[in-house]
Amino acid sequence: MSIKKLLLKSITGRPLRSLALLFICAIMSGAVYGGAVVWASLDNGISSLEKRLGADIIVVPKSAGEKTKLEEMLLQGTVGYFYMDKSVSDELDKIDGVEKQSSQYFLVSASSECCSAKVQIIGFDEDTDISVKPWLQNSYSKRLGQNEIIVGSKLTTKVGQIFKLYGVECKAVGKLESTGTGVDTAVYASSDTVKGLIRAAQSKGISVLSKQSPDDVISSVYIKVREGYDIDEVTAKINLDIDGVQAVRTRSMITGTADKLSVLSAGITILIAAVCILSAVIMLVVFTALANERKGEFALLRVIGFSRARLARQVLGEAFVICVIGALAGIAAASAAVFPFGALIEKKADLPMLSPGILSVTGYALIAFSAVCVTGPLASAYSAYRLSRIDTGRILREGDS
Amino acid sequence: MKRTILGLAQGVAALVLTIGAFTFFKACGGMDGKFMACHWAQNAVVLVGIVLTVLALARIVLRDDNIRTGLSIGIFALSAAAAFIPGTAINLCMMKDMACHTAFKPAVIVISVLLAVLSLADVIAGFVLIGKKRSQ
Numbered sequence: 001m002s003i004k005k006l007l008l009k010s011i012t013g014r015p016l017r018s019l020a021l022l023f024i025c026a027i028m029s030g031a032v033y034g035g036a037v038v039w040a041s042l043d044n045g046i047s048s049l050e051k052r053l054g055a056d057i058i059v060v061p062k063s064a065g066e067k068t069k070l071e072e073m074l075l076q077g078t079v080g081y082f083y084m085d086k087s088v089s090d091e092l093d094k095i096d097g098v099e100k101q102s103s104q105y106f107l108v109s110a111s112s113e114c115c116s117a118k119v120q121i122i123g124f125d126e127d128t129d130i131s132v133k134p135w136l137q138n139s140y141s142k143r144l145g146q147n148e149i150i151v152g153s154k155l156t157t158k159v160g161q162i163f164k165l166y167g168v169e170c171k172a173v174g175k176l177e178s179t180g181t182g183v184d185t186a187v188y189a190s191s192d193t194v195k196g197l198i199r200a201a202q203s204k205g206i207s208v209l210s211k212q213s214p215d216d217v218i219s220s221v222y223i224k225v226r227e228g229y230d231i232d233e234v235t236a237k238i239n240l241d242i243d244g245v246q247a248v249r250t251r252s253m254i255t256g257t258a259d260k261l262s263v264l265s266a267g268i269t270i271l272i273a274a275v276c277i278l279s280a281v282i283m284l285v286v287f288t289a290l291a292n293e294r295k296g297e298f299a300l301l302r303v304i305g306f307s308r309a310r311l312a313r314q315v316l317g318e319a320f321v322i323c324v325i326g327a328l329a330g331i332a333a334a335s336a337a338v339f340p341f342g343a344l345i346e347k348k349a350d351l352p353m354l355s356p357g358i359l360s361v362t363g364y365a366l367i368a369f370s371a372v373c374v375t376g377p378l379a380s381a382y383s384a385y386r387l388s389r390i391d392t393g394r395i396l397r398e399g400d401s
Numbered sequence: 402m403k404r405t406i407l408g409l410a411q412g413v414a415a416l417v418l419t420i421g422a423f424t425f426f427k428a429c430g431g432m433d434g435k436f437m438a439c440h441w442a443q444n445a446v447v448l449v450g451i452v453l454t455v456l457a458l459a460r461i462v463l464r465d466d467n468i469r470t471g472l473s474i475g476i477f478a479l480s481a482a483a484a485f486i487p488g489t490a491i492n493l494c495m496m497k498d499m500a501c502h503t504a505f506k507p508a509v510i511v512i513s514v515l516l517a518v519l520s521l522a523d524v525i526a527g528f529v530l531i532g533k534k535r536s537q
Contacts, residue, residue: 119496154497185496340507347503 007317018322021286025326025372026333028279033368034334035272038353039265040360041342045352046261048179050254054131055102055222056231059092059238059247060084080120081106083217084245091242092221097229102128105194106219109165109187119155120186121165123194123214131222132188142173144190150174154184163187166200178354223247261351276371283379287319291383298387299395308388315384316377323376327369404469404530405461407523411476412457414516418483418509419450426508428487428501429494439501442491446509449483453516460523466534470527477520484513 011018061084083106092101105123124132126143132150144150149170151157162169170193178184189197191214198213223238225231231249238247298311306314338345339355346353355361421427428439453476460472487493487506494501 156493156495156497185498336511340511341503343498343503344507347498 006314007321010314010318011321017290021283021322022326022329024279024282024286025323025376026330028275028375029327029330029368029372030334031272031275031330032371033331033364034338035268036364036367037334037338037356037361038345039268040356040364041338041353042261042264042349042351044354044356045179045346046254046258048354049183049257049352050251052131052179052183054224055250056225057223057235057238057247057249058253059088059221059223059242059245060219062244062246064246081108081219083219086216086218088242088245089218089221092223092238095234095237095241097226097234097237098223099226100128100130100224101221102130103218103221104131105191105214105217107194107197119165121194121197122186122188123191124188126190129222130224144173144193146190147171147193147196148173148189149193150176150188152176152184152186152188153178155187166197166204168197168200179352257351264349264351276375279372280375280379283319283376284382287315287380287383291315291387295387295390295395299390299392302390302392312384312388315380315387319376319380320373323373324369326376327372330372331365331368404523404526407519407526408457408461408469411473411516411519411523412454412461414512414519415450415453415457415476415480418512418516419447419454421508421512422446422450422505426504428505429499437494437501438492439487439494439499439505442487442493442501443505445486445491446483449479449486453479453483466527466530470524470531473520473523473527477517477524480513480516480520484510484517 061082063084064082086103089101089103092098102125104125107121107123109119109121122132147168147170149163149165149172151163151172151174153176155163157163157172157175159172159175161172163172164170165187170187170189176184176188194214223234225234231251235247235249238245298306301311301314302308342353342355356364422443428443429437431437431440456472456476456479460469460476463469463472487501487509493499493506496502
């Protein structure tokens with residue numbers, strides 16, 4: 001019988017023992033791989049939001065309630081609207097240090113229009129925009145026409161499809177790249193389209209959203225600070241000089257989420273380390289116990305001509321085969337849990353998530369696979385050494401008595 | 402022994418799919434007295450789940466290897482089809498962060514694929530067994 005056949009016979013001959021070991025290996029690889037993918041997704045989400053905002057400061061009306069409401073809108077996708085006078089834009093021009101500014105206008109669709117939920121409609125100025133346009137260029141480089149919209153990645157509407165808002169048929173001409181945040185659920189349109197939507201809302205008797213027009217009011221202003229100016233100082237100056245508005249530094253808005261993320265990533269790291277240590281200890285104990293249990297079997301193999309080296313290879317080989325199968329099963333199970341249920345994890349964790357690229361995912365899978373395939377044989381190395389040094393005669397005599 | 406375990410596993414997966422589709426991973430609820438598209442996807446999955454459970458139970462109870470294999474072929478085809486119900490055959494809600502996209506669709510796909518893999522393994526094991534019996 002070849003050593004390969006003997007290996008397989010030994011593994012399948014004791015299914016319960018093999019299954020228990022496979023389970024431990026699967027848990028270890030699943031924890032390392034799954035934990036790493038979740039951590040990377042959360043990290044991607046927060047950095048994509050920082051890049052996506054594109055502005056140093058966001059100015060909203062004081063009624064927006066400090067920074068919480070805007071933060072909820074950006075991160076969790078909570079729909080809402082608040083307005084301030086358009087003259088704020090002119091006043092901001094006078095503030096020293098403001099290099100570029102672009103205003104946005106928020107509107108919320110009626111829930112019945114979209115068959116399932118309210119949608120945040122964001123009207124933006126294409127000429128001055130600094131936070132939306134860079135993400136539109138990938139999908140649509142032309143100017144937005146009347147009733148043409150760009151949809152966030154979390155909306156199922158595809159490019160070219162019609163999206164009804166207040167009964168107005170809007171054509172989706174582009175789709176934004178995914179950010180893993182609340183901005184993925186919004187619809188972006190030009191000011192003219194927004195005005196048309198307000199008129200449509202008025203004609204349908206939905207007046208709560210149509211009291212204010214983009215000609216008179218705006219919802220937020222995104223500001224890029226001139227190089228050499230301190231962002232905090234410019235933020236403080238806006239808050240001091242302009243009444244009724246609240247200037248928020250975008251980084252400070254993300255800080256709370258970043259803190260939450262660091263606590264969660266520390267938790268994930270501790271969990272991965274604990275699972276790895278525990279799995280390694282269990283493997284060591286199991287392999288040592290098995291070595292004692294299988295002394296007779298190995299003594300017989302020695303008698304029929306197995307060399308010490310071949311016996312050691314047999315023990316290490318068994319551990320390696322079990323680790324390979326267990327690691328692959330663990331990675332497959334973790335993939336089935338993390339990728340399809342990523343959106344659910346994002347919802348429950350209340351943190352932005354963006355899955356890492358295929359290369360990173362492959363890298364994490366290889367790390368998890370290697371960790372298990374090195375730990376298993378290492379844990380069985382001591383047993384292999386002991387079994388290769390057994391006193392064959394004594395063991396067989398003990399077995400006879 | 403191996404085929405018994407496979408049969409039981411298929412039964413459990415079919416039951417989880419059926420019960421879960423209207424309980425712990427159900428689609429979105431109604432809004433303003435109206436049902437959304439995902440509600441009909443949920444009904445379709447529950448219906449397919451009931452048929453799968455009946456087939457799986459028959460597969461456990463009946464002893465003939467040929468019938469068992471035939472039933473497993475049926476389970477494989479139906480569970481593979483079930484994976485395409487949410488989002489492909491029947492539309493779900495518009496927002497991808499709603500319950501039908503975050504819980505219902507992934508759970509149905511994962512359980513259906515698992516059931517398809519289990520039934521396929523059972524079909525292969527069945528054909529091997531039938532072949533062995535014929536050659537004896």
